[in-house]
Amino acid sequence: PRPLRVAAAQVGRVDRSEPRASVLARLITLLEEADKQAVKLVVFPETTFTTFFPRYLITDDVELNSFFENEDAVTGIVDAPNVKPFFDKAAQLGIDVVVGYAEKTPDGVPYNTASYVSGRRVVSKYRKVHLPGAFEPFNDHPDTTNQLEKRYFKPGDLGFQAFRAPSLRHEVKSPIIGMLICNDRRWAEGWRCYGLQGAEIMCIGYNTVAWAPELWGADPNMDRDFARQDALFHHKLVCQAHAYTNAMFCITAARCGWDDGKFELITGSMVVDPEGHIIAENKTDGDELVVADIDLDACLQGKARTFAFEKHRRPEHYGVIVER
Ligand code: CDT
Numbered sequence: 001p002r003p004l005r006v007a008a009a010q011v012g013r014v015d016r017s018e019p020r021a022s023v024l025a026r027l028i029t030l031l032e033e034a035d036k037q038a039v040k041l042v043v044f045p046e047t048t049f050t051t052f053f054p055r056y057l058i059t060d061d062v063e064l065n066s067f068f069e070n071e072d073a074v075t076g077i078v079d080a081p082n083v084k085p086f087f088d089k090a091a092q093l094g095i096d097v098v099v100g101y102a103e104k105t106p107d108g109v110p111y112n113t114a115s116y117v118s119g120r121r122v123v124s125k126y127r128k129v130h131l132p133g134a135f136e137p138f139n140d141h142p143d144t145t146n147q148l149e150k151r152y153f154k155p156g157d158l159g160f161q162a163f164r165a166p167s168l169r170h171e172v173k174s175p176i177i178g179m180l181i182c183n184d185r186r187w188a189e190g191w192r193c194y195g196l197q198g199a200e201i202m203c204i205g206y207n208t209v210a211w212a213p214e215l216w217g218a219d220p221n222m223d224r225d226f227a228r229q230d231a232l233f234h235h236k237l238v239c240q241a242h243a244y245t246n247a248m249f250c251i252t253a254a255r256c257g258w259d260d261g262k263f264e265l266i267t268g269s270m271v272v273d274p275e276g277h278i279i280a281e282n283k284t285d286g287d288e289l290v291v292a293d294i295d296l297d298a299c300l301q302g303k304a305r306t307f308a309f310e311k312h313r314r315p316e317h318y319g320v321i322v323e324r
Pocket of ligand 1: 046132133147181182183184186206207208209215216
């Protein structure tokens, strides 16, 4: 067996005006909880350090920039001024973290990014490929949930690179990891790229609106509870199905709750096993650590038998996927 204790760090309501120091204190509390429970790998949400700002049309550059982390060309995210204490704490506790954030490169290019950080070292970085929404807002009503990722970010340019987490080798033979960000989880292509590289754990942070008729194209009179349930259903559907067909664990971490008291995000923080079963999930819509003991050898059933890619795949018939 290759046992490992992992967690999703769900983060509840974060308002547009919530000070960075306050969010950071909450994240550090989650790290301390993980340490108490001897967790070795914790996955945090998409844009962990701030509210999900692409829902707003922000015309003030100073405010817009305040949601981004300025990366260093050598050290990446770990010494960025607003977030350094978080990475210092994770290193001090010996916990590996996957954390999503709005990245500004040294050349000023904006990406929606997740980094895998261990002992203050960026082991790997992923930039969101599937940016949902539009460049223009639906309207400028203050209650509208916009989805302006195409306005604020460039599409990711790093592809889907699986990597080993050597820092976890003391626990278990270094697992092979993949990262996706929110909307990416709905697309089979990214999962398969990681599956083909033998990934054993998929790490996914997200901000998914519970109610946004403009975005989902739903009937504006649809029952709100139904809309929330449906959004949660689709989140679980894709994560469970893709974890199963690629024979890997999946850890999903939600930014959830009612931002600004009026923009609701779904929960759904969970750990899924390679057979597609949920083995741990959130109980609240606030800050919460969802912990699971996993055995990486559980991937073998799918990788060596049910799907055994090298025996059963027929790539000569899959060309249309990359041709269109
Ligand atoms: N953050 C993010 O990617 N959200 C999208 C909203 C839906 S876009 C139709 C998601 O896929 O959850």
